[in-house]
Amino acid sequence: MAAYPFADIEQKWQNFWQEHHINTTQDDFSKPKYYILDMFPYPSGAGLHVGHPVGYVATDIIARYKKMKGFNVLHPMGFDAFGLPTERYSMVTGIHPIEATAQNVETYKRQLGMLGLNYDWSREVNTTHPDFYKWTQWIFLKIYNSWYDKVLNKARPIDELPIPSELTDDIEIDKYRDEHRLAFIANIPVNWCEALGTVLANEEVDEWTGKGYTVERRPMRQWMLKITEYADRLLEDLEPLNWPTSTKEMQKHWIGKSVGAEISFPVLGEEDSIRVFTTRPDTVFGATYIVLSPEHPLVEKITTDDCRIAVDEYRKQASLKSDLERTELSKEKTGVFIGEYALNPATKKEVPIWIADYVLAHYGTGAIMAVPGHDERDHEFASAVGLPIVRVVTSNPRYFEERLVNDNEPDITVAAFTDYGFNVDSFNNEVSLDGLPTQEAKEKIIAWLEETGIGERKVQFRLRDWLFSRQRYWGEPVPIMYFDDGTKRSLDEDELPLVLPEVENYNPAGTGESPLATVDSWVNFIDKKTGKHARLETNTMPQWGGSCWYYLRYLDPHNSNAFCDFTKQQYWMGDNGVDLYVGGAEHAVLHLLYARFWHKVLFDYGLVSTKEPFAKLFHQGMILGEDNRKMSKSMKNVVNPDDVVREFGADSLRVFEMFMGPLESVKPWATKGVEGVSRFLNRAWRMIANEEYELSEHVQDIQMTPKQEFIVHSLIKKVEEDIESLGFNTAVSQMMIFVNEFTQTEIKPRQAMETFVLCLAPFAPHISEELWRIMGKTTSVCLEKFPTWDADKLVQSTVEIVLQVNSKIRSKIIVSADAHQESIEQIALLDEHVQKHIGTMTVRKVISVKGKLVNFIVG
């Protein structure tokens, strides 16, 4: 028996959809909206493998379903096309990135179209098109021209920044403003690779050092975005989002809020004080030494002469280590004494100052008060180098009287006691924490610190400012120009976009600057607005730029006056933003945090109407190769969708990817599984169509039996609920059950067949369109209403009751659904299997669950 002609059908209906603009989304504000979004792909040269479209198929099903439910659905697609792989490809081949990108995009669009994914391509965005990156630059400048008002808790225009009265000089005022901008220039240590002549992102370092390159930490001039100003809001607004727990937890941890205090430790014989941050100010009486990070600015100044050689050597060693090496697992802690002492402000005792690379320069103040009795790391270090360890907290509240700790509490010299407890030996002339539980001790000591001016309450975040420049060609140019007199200006809106120039080669300049620095005609010019000679910024933006706001451009992709019309934005984003965002879990932190940050800046300016961009987020699971390993060229286990579509058709591929298992799980590919799904679609076809591709003579206009109605309405209910909850695998199962049932039925009621096709349509749209036509319909099935189910049809006249004796199943009976409990129990008791197991024993108790079981407890 021949398979249904999927190849002809799929081509035919894809053409039909395109010709009839089936998926062109209108801005019809009268309808309820549904905005469903896929994370847009980076168009790589390799094209798609079968793992890529799994999320796109899911969103396509939901989009088609929601449309059948009467929603105005926006389901757009675009390309995140800036990035290093394309630039590398261009270095090797000489093919311009624009051209390479265009080719790759074409391949992607062909493959996506082949799968019957009904994107509205009239809204396509591409981050590398000047029409698009004009607005990426525009938003960047919005950020650049802002400062963060901590009182109003929002970004405001830099012109509104209050200037301290003592600043009168223009240059000084400018500098003051620059320090407060949300985009600023800083000299920070980056991963510099001399041989490659470029900086590397943290995640790239491993790759290159593995190939034998050396990477060093070197301070360089970089653009930074002050995402840290939004730390609290990014944390708070996370809570109500309908996102996977794991992703919310990861973002929470990434932001890393911790509450404690900053305390000053005066350096003996110097004017300087060392500021430390601690979450346990209650342990200040146990601080027996101070540790500065090797990069701490005071090290240079206060190291004594006799310690200088050792200190310099240690600092040099530390600078050569990458972050990774410095934080390596179970590494012995090292450090050196710098020769100076500080005063513990609580105990008034002298404590030695050390440097050690277990203290990070970029967290807190880059210095700590070490409390070896109550911090594992400090304990480890103190034990290694022989510094004093004292107890100031114990779990035994009666420690005072007895000077004894609880049995389960370790000797303080052996291990740190890090739990909360009660303070001991924590007093001076002004304050005593003795006997107080940790929480109260914290409050009391902070009050004392603030009274005496020694320290203050402090909230610290792990989140760092965002390094926003790359020394690359293939990225958005930063639209800032510098004049010879040391002043600078950002481009005005009418000067955007600042377009990338043509270049001869894409290699880095060799000076730590991007390839753009070598294009003299682009970099150096006379500024038309000021008439002054100017030099352009040569850094470009990182790949995250475009993806921070692309979801807004889809709403109004051709607008040349704004990144997006506000009214359209209001309609499509609604109260909570994108209704459903589907994409890989690998973007759980970076992309999803950066996009939230940009969105909040736009929100502060009233340019978007929601606090958050993505109301609901879902991560689809990866599809592995048939060998259970990650699909990759080198493993030779890549399955190409083109092959699958050629052999089984796009509908089979779509339905199989949904049938494989839960959307969120990682699961291996199985060609045999596609065959199974293909069999199902063929059975569905034959259920309705005959060998001549006409309506089968077995499909007739007859009344459904109650049992058939039950099957039909169960199908509608299950498919509807499963699409809403993204449980596509069980929706497919239900459709299979339907086909199994009706294949065995001689005469198939036409009504049942129509309902089936409507339910199948979101999943397998091509075959559904064709079957719809075969059943004599003249419309497109995807423009039909989704069927509704009737609860009355799901009530069965008889039910099966399980009979148990002492909770073991011994028999089953079928009774009328409205039978009385007592009569069921009577029938049950007379059942021969039940009788056999009861035997001579007495029935002590009977448990009946309506419609389910009767359980006789005997003994």
Next chain:
RNA sequence: GCGAUGGUGGCGAAAUCGGCAGACGCACAGGACUUAAAAUCCUGGGCCUCGUAAGGGGCGUGUGGGUUCAAGUCCCACCCGUCGCACCA
């Protein structure tokens, strides 16, 4: 180490509120159709055990406990897998 998440047949998996474990599919076995094969259709099946058979009995959702008439589902302890973070003071 910390955080999240998962563990069910030979395989992918299902199971609403604690109520028939294994739906649906793959693979497998038997049968029908066929000269034959493919395709298709029908039937079977968790494991062990007793029985020639019909049929019966026991065990079974990572492990060990607990609650309950009843546990894949709830509680406690532990083991293993996956992902993320990892000296953040």
